[in-house]
Amino acid sequence: MQSFIVMQGRTYHEEKELGILWSLQHDSAGNVQHFWERMKEVNEGDRIFHYVKGDIVAISIVKSGYREEQKPTTIDLPDNENDSGYLIEADYYELEKPLTVIHVFDDILPLLPIKYSPFQENANGNQGYLYPCNDELTIKLVELIRDLTIYEIDDEQLEFVMGTVRKKEHDFLTPLLAETEAETKTKIRLGHQLFRKDLMPLWHDKCALCDIELSELLQASYAKPWKDSTNIERLDPNNGILLCRNHEALYNHGLIAFDGQGKIHISSGIPKEDYTKYGLDGKMRVHRTEESKPYLKWHKKHIFKE
Numbered sequence: 001m002q003s004f005i006v007m008q009g010r011t012y013h014e015e016k017e018l019g020i021l022w023s024l025q026h027d028s029a030g031n032v033q034h035f036w037e038r039m040k041e042v043n044e045g046d047r048i049f050h051y052v053k054g055d056i057v058a059i060s061i062v063k064s065g066y067r068e069e070q071k072p073t074t075i076d077l078p079d080n081e082n083d084s085g086y087l088i089e090a091d092y093y094e095l096e097k098p099l100t101v102i103h104v105f106d107d108i109l110p111l112l113p114i115k116y117s118p119f120q121e122n123a124n125g126n127q128g129y130l131y132p133c134n135d136e137l138t139i140k141l142v143e144l145i146r147d148l149t150i151y152e153i154d155d156e157q158l159e160f161v162m163g164t165v166r167k168k169e170h171d172f173l174t175p176l177l178a179e180t181e182a183e184t185k186t187k188i189r190l191g192h193q194l195f196r197k198d199l200m201p202l203w204h205d206k207c208a209l210c211d212i213e214l215s216e217l218l219q220a221s222y223a224k225p226w227k228d229s230t231n232i233e234r235l236d237p238n239n240g241i242l243l244c245r246n247h248e249a250l251y252n253h254g255l256i257a258f259d260g261q262g263k264i265h266i267s268s269g270i271p272k273e274d275y276t277k278y279g280l281d282g283k284m285r286v287h288r289t290e291e292s293k294p295y296l297k298w299h300k301k302h303i304f305k306e
Contacts, residue, residue, distance in 0.1 A: 035128035055098035
């Protein structure tokens, strides 16, 4: 199961009534955009979060993969020389209370991918149509929607009993949220287990920096994080380093990085006089391969805090 965020705006009601998502294949000049081509990645059972004018207003379950089809006559889009497009059928489930993105953006921002993010840093939606929604972001959106729509304070009961909460039963929404969360968490857990299993022997079952061998203290650390990786990259053991918990925390927070030659780079946020305290040395290196080199360079460019 994958998840996506669709930016619908004025087409939402028409598409909801038809039970579809529809996008162009290309514009009148023949230009192809990633947010239209992404329709080809959607499969039966995938989840779609529907974003309209600042709010996530619905979740849908995809009923079929894409097919090529002309624009439905009821969908209001600017005239285009070529209205050939991609169509996906989906069952829409509207939220009783829309989730306003700007109100929860502090929770969402750390989970947004560097490339192809549906939202800008000011919480506005990006122009386009269909964007990927990585697994961590899916779980967070489900949590936020569940907290917003499933439970609410009953003001009348509060007059008599402080703290009374009324659970609102949603025959369609409750199991949908629970199933989406469970499937996504299972996908992440199994992926991490396989990644660790394949990564361990590449580093001889010990920390790449300090040679700690106690398994309980070792972490399989991604160079290119899960949220930014493709499905293949998430399971590629070359996209990681085996580190003890201390060095793994430094690496994940961008306080250390490694260049294409495996040489360590230490953030200026760590004073040189504290290197020993953190088990660091400016002359440290990790063994890199040609396969791991692109991942190390990606981490240094995008995560490292110089």
